[in-house]
Amino acid sequence: MLDIKFVRENVELVKKGVTAKGYDAGVVDEVLKLDLKKRGLIKEIEEIRAQRNIAASQKDIEKGKEIKQKLQKLEPDLENVEKEFLEVFGKIPNLPSDKAPVGKGEKENVEVKKWGEPTKFDFEPLDHLELGKRLGILDFETGAKVAGSQFYFLYGDGARLELALSMYVFDKLSKEGFLPVITPDLAKSRYYLGTGYMPKGDEAQTYTIEDEDLGLIATAEVTLAGSHADEVIPEDVLPLKYVGCSHCFRKEAGAYGKYSKGLYRVHQFSKTEMFIYCKPEDSDKLHESILKMEESIYQELGLPYRVLEMCTGDLGAMAARKFDIEAWMPGRNDYGEITSTSNCTDYQARNLNIKYKKKNGETEYVHMLNGTAVVMSRVPVAILENFQTKDGSVVIPKVLQKWMGKEKIESKNG
C-alpha cells in the first residue's frame, strides 16, 4: 500500500500515477473520504476511552456502565470503516517511477536493448516439445496421466539440465553477494495474497490447501518477501541479497493456445529468484544491477535476447519500474519472456511492515526488489530450441557443462 499521508498531501500526483497505470483514479477520492470518516471516529472514540480510563481508576462503576454503552455503539462503526478503508486503499497501486515510459499496455513497452540475433538454421528446426520427446527427456503425456494437463516429467538430461541451471546461478550469484536459499513451497495467505503474486487483479492463480490457511506459492518472491515481515532491519546489514529457489505453482486458468504450448506455460515449474531489501536511495541502482546480472546470465548461456522496459500500463500493481528479458525461441519464431525484474519501492514493505533502522535511530520502510534469475521451464525451451543441431542433439552451454558432466544432450542419454 501507499503512505496515506502522502496521498492526502499529493492528491493530484497520486491520481496521475494511478491513471497512468490504467487504474480508475476514482478510488483515490473514495479513499480520502473514508480516511476522513475514519479519523473522525477515532477522535471521538479515543476521547470516550480516555473518560473510561478515568472512570475505571476512580472505580466509578455507574459512569463506567454509561461509557461502555456509548463505546458499544461506536466501536463497530470504526471497525467497519477501517475494514472498508483498507479494502479500498489496497486497490491503489504503487505509483510508477518517473523513469517508466508512459503507455497503456503491452504494445507500448519499450525495447531498450537487443543482444545477439535470432538463431538461423540450415535445416528445419524442431520445437522443444518435439526435441524433448525425441531425446527422451521431456514427457507431458505421463505428466497429464499423473497430475493432469500441463504437468510434465523430466528424465535424464532433462532433469539434469534443471539442476545444472540451478547450480550454475547459485554459484554465479553467490559470488555477487546473493545468499542462496531454498524456501518453503507453501505460504500463508497473508504472503501469497498480500505480497507477491496477484496477476492482473484476480487471485485465481493460486492453488490452496483445503481447511488450512496455506497456498502453493507462485514464486519464491512470496516467501523471500515474507521472510522479513514485521521486522526492523539494522541499516548496516542492508542491502540484503537473496537468490531463492522454489517450485512455483500457477493455475494459469484459460491460458492455453499454441503460443504458450509445452513448457512455456505450465502449472508447476522451478525457479531461482533474486530478491533484495535495500535503503530507498539505493533501489534504482540495485534494480539496474539485477538487470545486469540477468543479462550476464543469458550472455553466458549464449541465448539471444532483448530487454523490454514496461510502460506504466503494464507495470502491475506492485512495481514502480520493471524490465523483462525475452529470449529468442525458434519454436515460436519470436521472443518469449524469461525474466522480469521489478522495483516495488516501499509499496510491498508497507504491506508487510518491513522497516530498517537508521544510525540516528529513525526507522523507515525498506525498498524491495525482485528479479528472475532462471526459470527452469522457459529457459530450457530456449536452450533446446536454439542449440539443437541437425543430428537432433542439443549442445549444452559451456557454463552448464561442468554441472551436466557432458557437452551434448543426445538421444541415448541415461
Next chain:
RNA sequence: GGAGGGGUCGCAUAGUGGUCUAGUGCGGUCGAUUGGAAAUCGGCUAUAACCGCAAGGUUAUCGAGGGUUCAAAUCCCUCCCCCUCUGCCA
C-alpha cells in the same frame, strides 16, 4: 497425532481482576564524579495511530483473535509459535 511446560517493554525475569501510567536486573544512552578510567550515583530507554503550527496531549499494543467485566497481562474460548516427553515416518 498424543501428554506436559512455556510465549510479558532490546535480553533476562516479576507480576493470578482496580494501587500496572507494567516492577527489577542486564544492556544501551546522556550526565555527575575523575587528571583519565573502572566503580558508583542520577536521568532517559518501544511501536503505531489520532489531535495540535508547536510544546505537548490522547488512545492502542503483555504471542494472535474473540468473549466475560464498570475495569483484563491477570478470568473464559479459539488459534499460532517454541521447548520437553511420546507415537508414526523420509
